[in-house]
Amino acid sequence: MDIEKFQKQLDFIIEIDRLKSIKRVSLILDSSRNENSAEHSWHIALMALLFQEYSNDKIDIFKVMKMLLLHDVVEIDAGDTFLYSVQDNKIKAEKENKAAARIFGLLPAEQGEEFRRLWEEFENGATSESKFAKAIDRIQPMLHNYLTKGVQWKKHNVTSSMVIEKNHIVENGLKEVWEYMKTIIEDSVKKGFLKE
C-alpha cells in the first residue's frame, strides 16, 4: 500500500463529512428539520437508480449516481444556494470552482481529476447523464416541498411560475416525469401550498 496515497484518500473522506452539516432549505418529510446535503445526495442517488427507465436518452446510470453523490461537496466551502434566491451566478460559480479545486485537490491526482470532471459535467448539464442527474436533483426538492405542504415555498414567497421557470429543465432529462410534476405544481396551487 502506498501510504501517502492512502492518506490523501482518507483526508478527502474526512473532509467531506462536513457535508452532513450543510443545511438545505428543504425539510425532511416529517417536517422536523431541514435536510442536509449529504443525506439529500444519498436520496437522489437512489431516486436516479429507480427512475432510469424514464430517461429521455440512453444513459450510463452508474456515472449518473457518481455525479449525484459528488455534486454537492463544493457546498462545504461555497454553502447551499436556495434555487429561488436572487443571486449572482458569476460569484457562485467562482466560489464553487475554488471549492472544487481545493476539495478534489485533496485526493491523489487521478481520482481528484476524475471527480472534478464528473462535477464539471454535472454543472455544465450538456450530456445525457448530466441532464438526467440535474433533473433528479430538481424533482426531489419539489416533491419535498409538496409533501411538507409548501412550508418553505410560502416562507420564501415562491410562486408557481417561479417553480416552473426554475424546474422546467426536468423535461430535458425525464419528459414524462416533468408532465407528472406539473400536476403536482397545479395541485400545490389548488391546496394553497404555492402562490399562483
Place this chain on the structure above:
Amino acid sequence: MDIEKFQKQLDFIIEIDRLKSIKRVSLILDSSRNENSAEHSWHIALMALLFQEYSNDKIDIFKVMKMLLLHDVVEIDAGDTFLYSVQDNKIKAEKENKAAARIFGLLPAEQGEEFRRLWEEFENGATSESKFAKAIDRIQPMLHNYLTKGVQWKKHNVTSSMVIEKNHIVENGLKEVWEYMKTIIEDSVKKGFLKE
C-alpha cells in the same frame, strides 16, 4: 408512463426518507451530533468508490455502491443496532427480514426483487462484493470513533479486543486497510480513546 408503477416508485422514495431520522451511535466528525443512517450510507458509498483498489478480489464496484446505499433501509422498521451491543441475532434477523419484505415490497416487483437480492447478498457476506461492502461499513465507524476521540467507545465500555473481534472481517475485503486500521486501534489505546 405506467402511473401505477410510477406511484409505487414514489412510495418507496417517500418511505426511505425516514432513514434520515435513524440515529447511529457514531458521531459526525465535528462531534456535534449523532450520525444518521442516510448520510452514513452516502459517506460509505463514496468511500467504497475511492478504496476499490484495495479490494482483495476483483469487484463490481457499481454493485457494491448500490448495496451500500440500500443496506440500511431495513433500519426504518428495525432500528440501528450498535455493533458492540449484546443482542439476539435471531430476533434482529427476523425484524430485518420483515422490514425488507415490507419496504422493498413497496416497489414494482422487478425493482423490489433486485433491491431485496442486493440487501440479502450484503447480509450474507459471501461474495467478493459483499465482503468488500461489509468491510467499508466497518472501517467508517472505526475512523469516526478514532477521530472523535473515542467518546462513544468510552461511553459504551468498548475495549480494543472487542473492536478487533467485531471488525477483523475488514481483512476479508481489504487486507491492507485492515493492517492500517490495526495501527489506529493501537493508537486509540495509547491515547486513551479505547480501553485495552
